[in-house]
Amino acid sequence: AQKVTQAQTEISVVEKEDVTLDCVYETRDTTYYLFWYKQPPSGELVFLIRRNSFDEQNEISGRYSWNFQKSTSSFNFTITASQVVDSAVYFCALSEAPLGTASKLTFGTGTRLQVTL
Amino acid sequence: DVKVTQSSRYLVKRTGEKVFLECVQDMDHENMFWYRQDPGLGLRLIYFSYDVKMKEKGDIPEGYSVSREKKERFSLILESASTNQTSMYLCASSLDDRSSYNEQFFGPGTRLTVL
Numbered sequence: 078a079q080k081v082t083q084a085q086t087e088i089s090v091v092e093k094e095d096v097t098l099d100c101v102y103e104t105r106d107t108t109y110y111l112f113w114y115k116q117p118p119s120g121e122l123v124f125l126i127r128r129n130s131f132d133e134q135n136e137i138s139g140r141y142s143w144n145f146q147k148s149t150s151s152f153n154f155t156i157t158a159s160q161v162v163d164s165a166v167y168f169c170a171l172s173e174a175p176l177g178t179a180s181k182l183t184f185g186t187g188t189r190l191q192v193t194l
Numbered sequence: 195d196v197k198v199t200q201s202s203r204y205l206v207k208r209t210g211e212k213v214f215l216e217c218v219q220d221m222d223h224e225n226m227f228w229y230r231q232d233p234g235l236g237l238r239l240i241y242f243s244y245d246v247k248m249k250e251k252g253d254i255p256e257g258y259s260v261s262r263e264k265k266e267r268f269s270l271i272l273e274s275a276s277t278n279q280t281s282m283y284l285c286a287s288s289l290d291d292r293s294s295y296n297e298q299f300f301g302p303g304t305r306l307t308v309l
Contacts, residue, residue: 086234112297122284122300168236181227181252182298186236 079104081171083185090159090192098154098188100169106130110172111145111152112182117165128152159192166190197221198301200285206307213272215304217285224290226268227298228252228260231282243268244290275308282306 080103090096102111113125126136128145136143140157156163166189170182201216217226227242229252239252241260249260257279261269268287272279282305286298 083236114300120282120303120305122286124297124299127297181239181242182237184229184237186234 079106079171079173079183081169081183081185083169083188085188086186087189087191090190092160092192092194093158095155095157096159096190096192098156098167098169098190100152100154100185102150102152102169102171104171104173106173110180112170112172113143113152113154114168114170115165116168116187122168125154156190159190161192161194164190164192198285198287198299200283200301200304202304203302204305204307206309207275208309209276211272211275211308213275213306213308215270215272215283215285215306217268217270217287217301218266219268219285219287219299220266221287221289221299222265223287223299224265225288225298226262227286227288228258228268228270229284229286230254231284231303237284240270275306277308280306280308 082101109130111128114122115125116122126143133145142155144153166187168187169185172180172182198219207213225244228240229237231237238254240258241252243249243262246265259271282303284303285301288298289296
């Protein structure tokens with residue numbers, strides 16, 4: 078069975094600090110995708126990134142970066158120079174291989190990030 | 195831009211009532227999903243559909259049913275609402291992904307309270 082663990086329930090940082098959100102996953106599939114979503118206070122989940130299991134290159138998008146390490150089954154998310162607008166709940170998710178139907182996402186329990194001035 | 199809309203942001207119902215939650219997407223996506231979100235539990239899949247009139251159970255289907263009569267609309271039905279169904283309900287849609295794993299696009303959620 079697929080499993081995603083986000084051990085950090087809540088993180089508080091002061092603006093401009095760097096912060097890393099951890100994500101560890103379990104799967105028996107050799108082909109899979111990993112996702113990060115952001116849920117701001119408004120409630121709607123916003124897609125941030127998708128990474129497939131064959132691509133271990135790290136990715137950077139502005140202040141956001143992702144570190145995918147298959148050897149440790151981790152897909153960590155770092156925000157550099159955090160801002161108050163980064164305050165949200167962040168979810169890591171794993172996509173199960175489709176078996177003739179839609180692929181399903183298994184979500185972690187989320188990490189609430191609070192950025193204060 | 196993908197748009198997923200849900201019929202209500204907030205809903206209050208009484209125990210035993212039949213409850214309908216509606217979700218509509220405007221991007222011609224084949225797949226649609228219903229999740230519930232509870233503190234400390236993350237998002238859990240209730241049901242999903244990969245085509246009109248097709249549905250499959252997710253991880254927690256008990257007490258729920260779904261209907262997909264048109265491609266753009268996916269309804270979640272609570273036949274007899276109970277207090278333990280008080281939760282945030284999120285609808286999502288995605289392109290058919292037999293060969294890739296497309297991201298899901300989410301609606302704003304419906305916060306349902308059952309008294």
